Amino acid sequence: MARRAFRASAAIVLLAAVWETLPRLGAVNPVFLPPLTEVLTAWYDLLRTGQLLDHTQASLLRSLTGFALAIATAIPLGLLIGWYRPLAGFLNPVLELFRNTAALALLPVFVLILGLGETSKVAIILYACSWPILLNTIAGVRNVDPLLVKSARSMGLNAARLFQKVILPAAVPTVFTGIRLAGAYSILVLIAAEMVGAKAGLGYLINYAQLNFRVTDMYAAIITISVLGLLFNLSLVRLERRFSTWRTT
Template sequence: MSTLALPDQQIRVETSSAQRTAPTGRAGATIRKTLYRSGAIIGFLLVWELIPQFLLEPASKVFLPPLHEVLQQLWKMIVSGDLLTHISASLGRSAIGFLLALVIGVPVGLVVAWFSRIGDFLNPLLEVFRNTAALALLPVFTLTLGIGELSKVTIVLYAAFFPVLLNTILGARSVDPLLIRAGKTLGLNNFEIFSKVVLPASVPIIFTGIRMAGTSAVLVLIAAEMIGAKAGLGYLITNSQASFLIPKMYAAILTVAILGFVVNAALVALERHFSRWARA
């Protein structure tokens, strides 16, 4: 009896050891993958730290301080609360303009894509405005709407609107016709086909436009805040440059980069959440 039980015991021991090592192996692979993907950023930060210290002359080092001085200045602004004030101002303006672009752009894009006559009528005008850069219209918004919050929110709305609109049109028009015919065969009316077939199938492409709009909303606002603003990351950059506070200027620029990365990561997470059916 004991000899017959030994193989089972051995199998159980080997199985348990495999169960212990499998998660460890997966964790190690995940760590290696993360380090590999972060290698370029780590290398860039090392170059930023080392070149000003060892390769630049003291006079040139003033205009390109090493990374540790920038991080020290960034920490000072975090502790004092100054950075949070400027981030809140920029995020508030970007969020309002971005959300307005979504609320207007997605429905308009779906209507233009669904009704071909409306699309044919509006397409020339949309092409004209799509090819007009938002920053080229910044003086127009400033002259007509003033230098207050309204002009900044409006230019963010303009910059974010067209990526959302055009990708919504593209997504709705690229739905497989077989899916639409299958819906009609099942007895769905036009509204049901639109809500249950066209709209879900358009989500991945629509979110591509939303991600582009999120990036545009942040970048255009930073440029707008450099003119006539009293708070915001764009104002912080130009004010620091004018006051010759170079580490503070680079700290603000680094904050903009981190903010853009976080916004894009959040939109990617939302895209994965709403596109689970496509991956399945």
Template sequence: MDSLETSGLPLIPRRSRPLSRYAGLKPGTTTVLQRWLAGWLRRSWLVLVLLSLWEIAPQAGWIDSTFLPPLSDVLAAGWGLALNGQLYDNVTASLFRMLSGFAIAVVLIIPLGLAIGRYARLGEACNQLIEVLRNTAPLALLPVFILLLGIGEVAKVTMVFYSCAWPLLLNTIAAVKQVDPLLIKSGRTMGATPVQLFTRVILPAASPTIFVGIRLASASAVLVLVASEMVGAKAGLGYMIIYDQYSFLIPQMYFGILAITAIGLLLNYTLEAIEGRATRWKAPQGNV
């Protein structure tokens, strides 16, 4: 380099290579990742602050670490559960019960809600029964389900199904009733058959509110599942949490809570993605 400078030859500046070339990524991918990371940090900074406080407070002596261990200890305990297979067994047991009850509710309750919302006479016939059952808390019926169905998988799946049914049913009925009558009138004017009117007008217009019910039902499924596993189960995250509490395995208990939270978030994000694809016709919020 010194010889080039002394010879008077101009130095050609070396163009810097983008980070994506060193990482083996396509050009432009790094920018997309940076934008996604910046957006995620902007939305999640309060969560990161809370997790940082969780780590710092027990170590600084602000909180007794016996009852609230640092986050690093909780994650280390979770890693130990993953290595010995307990985490996998409990997560798979909970996922099977939750997804089974949730899927059965979606398949059976949404068509029922569409029918009740569409046909006024059917709605009048079912209204009183719906009001009585939906105001009966699922957790209050837990002993009844155990007495009738035992402590096996059927009782837990039925509990999840029951808790999911009412958010799904009520939101589906409301979605059908709230469809703009002008849309239905326009469809009839254009010669749409009853089946076409339902599939191409009513169902698309009602789908955003139906998805609200689906997401509420998923939250109810997680809540009721954990409660049912705490009462009568030999596997599952709810069972793991209550067992670790009784055994004073506090880090494992907190990790079980984190695992349930992660499953709930993952299910919610998945449903949001499905909703976005199913309602692509809908204008984004904030647009006029």
């Protein structure tokens, strides 16, 4: 464990050293890729003035709202489709149609229908996050070991108890795979949505800094997004472990 942490830290330190060194040696143009220390200075200035916190709060509110709505709708629907085969057969053509339609391709549609306000941004995040959760939930239910199901039925479990005691626990790892994918999508899609008609948010900050050639601010916002995505994923991994305590390690 300690060795793995050391390797991960060493890779980050090496990346930081390369980022700092190459612009100062002139290997890359420092106008377009400033040294890391200058970016971190800009990041601190944005934090000190409160701008970074304001933009981060705006982004997190949109991202978490769409993400939470996707979990609340996609997991129950995925469990129902995965468990009830006739419903799956009925909805499968529609699912196949929309699962292959990129969320960002529909962004103009969401903006056209819902406007440039918060509703369209939350809605596009909801749409993007729903698919990995829904599809992984369906797969998790369908791929439960048939021997487990047969054993449970031989012990006299009815359908409701079978679903509660066998299907749900066995499907949890696959469901959380979809949730973690959706967590990444909630950040990625949000940034693109915030570049269209937003007045706050990290995506807006990146676009504004790029248009005004404030390159260090742009990289500072990008670093913030990367850190948020990492923390988001780590939080979901911990949550998965709590819901999967029955699994052997």
